[in-house]
Amino acid sequence: MNNSENIKVKRNLTALVEFSRIINSSLDIDFILNNVLLTCMGKFLATKGLIALCKDDKLILKSSKGLSEEQKKYFPQLSDKNDFINNHELQKFITDFKFQAVEKISSSDECLGIVCLGEKLNKQPFTEDDTEFLKTILNISASAIQNSLTVNEIKIVNRALDSRVQRLNSLFELSKEFGFFSESSRVVKLLVYSVIGQFLVSKFAVVTFIDGQLRIIESKFSEDQLLNILTSNDLSKLENPLVESDIQNNFSALYELGVELVVPMQLQGQVKGLILLGKRINNQKYSEADIEFIYSIGSLAIISLENRRLFKEALEKQKMEEELEIARGIQKNLLPGKIPEYKNFDIAVFNLTSQQVGGDYYDVIPLNDNSFYIAIGDVSGKGVPAALLMANLQAFLKTICRQEIQIVEATALINDLVTENTSDGRFITFFWALFENESRKIHYVNAGHNPPLLIRNGKIQKLEKGGMIFGVLKTISPYLSEEIILKKNDIIILFTDGVTEAKNVNDDEFGDESLESLAVGIEGLSAQEIVAKIKEEVQKFAQGAMQSDDMTMVVLKVR
Amino acid sequence: MAEFSTSIKDAGGVNVVYLKGYLDAHTAPVLENTFSNLIEKSKYSIVVNFKDLSYISSAGLGVFMAFIEKIRDNSGDIKLSSMSDKVFNIFDLLGFPLLYEIYKSEEEAVNKFSETKKLEN
Incomplete structure (x- = not known):
């Protein structure tokens, strides 16, 4: 080796070391490619050059010098990773644009891309030495390029990960807030x-x-x-x-x-x-x-x-139930708390509402020292509407009783008032009677109610005289009435249909017949005992079946 | 519960809003109120200083989206400044730098308003 060659080799070596230092000092892929390209072009006096890198098995033009934007568009889309260089389209591109040298950039295990260099300024062909040197440069570049690509990839993955973490945070935060x-x-x-x-x-x-x-x-x-x-x-x-x-x-x-x-x-x-x-x-x-x-x-x-x-709905429902409970209390207060005592009459009552508020009504209203009314009624339907109408009826009744109007006229008046106050087809069945203590006389009117039973010497008389139910039509013709002088041990049973229509599990009704046959065998009992007996029989019949209707009884025995 | 508060300073016609603490779904309404009040008073030149903000969630970012159109329609802007790297990263992740001017310092952001004004004059 002569001296000048020696110097040349030494210069090349120094240049290579410097080149290696520079491109390995950065992870910026554009900086690295730019440097590789400029170094190659400078070294070989090439007028143009390009670097294309593999990405997802495709070859993509990454950096170029001496090519117009228009020319760049001609760079072929390649996907034949194993043999880019011999690809027909690439060869055509190389010929068309007068590229002279083409080399792969390879890392230890894969092809990273290619470098193409244009013809030399002095029109000299690339020598074998040139090709060797180019390969050396590209070997040095390969590791820098690969490092940079890997770091970029990690950056992208990291950012994607950040994005996902950020979204999860949002979801977590909102679920906490919406909780x-x-x-x-x-x-x-x-x-x-x-x-x-x-x-x-x-x-x-x-x-x-x-x-x-x-x-x-x-x-x-x-x-x-x-x-x-x-x-x-x-x-x-x-x-x-x-x-x-x-x-x-x-x-x-x-x-x-x-x-x-x-x-x-x-x-x-x-x-x-x-x-x-x-x-x-x-x-x-x-x-x-x-x-x-x-x-x-x-x-x-x-x-x-x-x-x-x-939650709101549940709150409202709860509030409504509380209000119903209050209504139930009010309604209970509308019914007589304590039954007044009378010398000649023994009176007992029973009332059971199937819902929180009911439509059954009964009352014992003292008129003066000697006489009193007993009333029983059943408002059609159940629940709040029935309870409201029942309260209405009770108010009319209490007022009218104080007016000293005859029971027949009073009945007509109440029907008119109830009719004015109902519009949705509701009605009331009603029975009432005026009792005189001393004479034991009763005077009654039945407005479509289940006829009360008068039991005398084991025989039943139904108290049916009267007229139409309340609330359907204003009174046209007067209600009929009946007067009866009661005798010692006579029994009167007033009841609502909840008693006779009480059902067992098979949906059979207790029935009028059962009540009537029960009624003829109770002469020895007190009013309270009679109520208890009927209740017991009805319960025995129902066998624990839920009753859908209210149940009311008033029993009166003549002393 | 994480705390969040805002305070406002008038810097020569530009309203600087200082954010402090955690801006998330829970505290977003606070900032919403601050912006609503400024808009009500027709104050459309706003710089938001993030110096003391430790966290922002997407609900917090949403507040910026909710008002920006109205403010820009009135030839104003919301410019952002003094973000910590952590907060900037979230803005960056969601692409906000494309839509909002983000400055290193409050002063820079405030000055941008007067520069644009000068240009317009």
Whole structure:
């Protein structure tokens, strides 16, 4: 080796060491490729050069010098990883654009890409030495390129991971927030903020379909237009999100409004609401993962909204039950607390309401020292409406009893009043009688009530004289009445149909016959004992079956 | 419960909003109120200083989205400044730097308003 060659080798070595130092000092892929390319072009006096790198088995042009933008477009799309260099299209590109040298950049185990260099400025061909030297440069470059690519890949993976962590945080945070029984407007606000913050959206709307009712909770679209569109396009059965193309093709009105994504909020397979979003300000499309995320947030929100609604409902129900309990107390007070004592009459009562408030009514109303009314009635229907009407009847009765009106006229008057106060087909069956203590005389009117039984010497007489039930028509013809002088040991049993229509588990009724046959065998008993006996027989018959009707009895025995 | 508060300073016509603590779904309404109040008083030049903000969630970011259109329609802007790396990372992840001007210092952000004003004049 002569001296000049020696110096040349030494210079080359120094250059290689410097080159290696520089490209290994950076992880910036563009800086590295730029350096590799400039070094090669400088070394071989090439007028142009390019580096293409493999990515996902494709060869992609990464860096070039001396090529116009137009020319770059001719670089072929290659996917034959094993043999890029002999690829027909690449060879054509090389010939067309007068590239002279083509070399692979290879790491220890794979091909990273290729370098192409154009013809030398002095038009000399590439020598074998040149090719060797180029290979050496590329070997040194390979590790720097690979490091940089790996770091970039990790950066991308890390960022994707950050994104996922960030989304999970959002979900976690919202589920925590929605866990409180927040105001529904607040739940929707948080839902909206999370979505628009996450996806950079400024146009959005949230609607709900709770109880079959379409409501726009929040909207940055025109509310009127949105309402129109959603009324004419029923989306309350939407199972899957609508993406931009679905909306464009099938719901053009929504698309024109600027809606690019519709995500249903579902609960137990039912669509309870929709999230409608406009375009993202950064012009990105909604990816499947994005839609999945919005769907998850939407589900969280709707569970919270629904929970709150159910909670409110439960509260209201509880409040109503409390009120009913109060009503029950009031109603109990309307019935006589203590039955007055009379020398010639032994009186006992029994009353059982099947619901919290009932429609049965009975009363013992003293008129003066010598006489008193006994009344029994049954308002049709049950529950609160029946109880209200019963209270109404009681008020009329108490007032009328003080007016010293004859029982027949009084009955007509009460019917007129009740008729004025009922409009929905409700009616009352009613029986009442005026008892005179000294003479043991009774004077009664029966307005369609189950006839009370008068038992004398084992024989039953039904107290049926009267007229029509209360509440259907105003009184046209006077009610009939009957006067009876009672005798010692006579028994009168007043009852409501809850007694005779008490049912057993087979749905059989206790029946009038049972009551009547029971009534003829009780002469030795006191009024209280008779009540107890009938109650016992009815209970025995019912065998614990739940009774749907109220049950009332008033038993009176002449002393 | 994480605390969050805002305070406002007038810097020559620019309203600097200082955020402190945790801005998340729970505290987002606080910032919402702050912005609503500024807009009500037609104060549309806003710099938000993040110096003392330790955490922001996407619900917090949503508040910025909810007001920006209205503010820009009134030829104002929300400019952001003085973020910690952690907070910036979240803004960056969600692509906010494309839409919002983010400055290292409050001063820089405030000055941008007067520069644009000068240009307009």
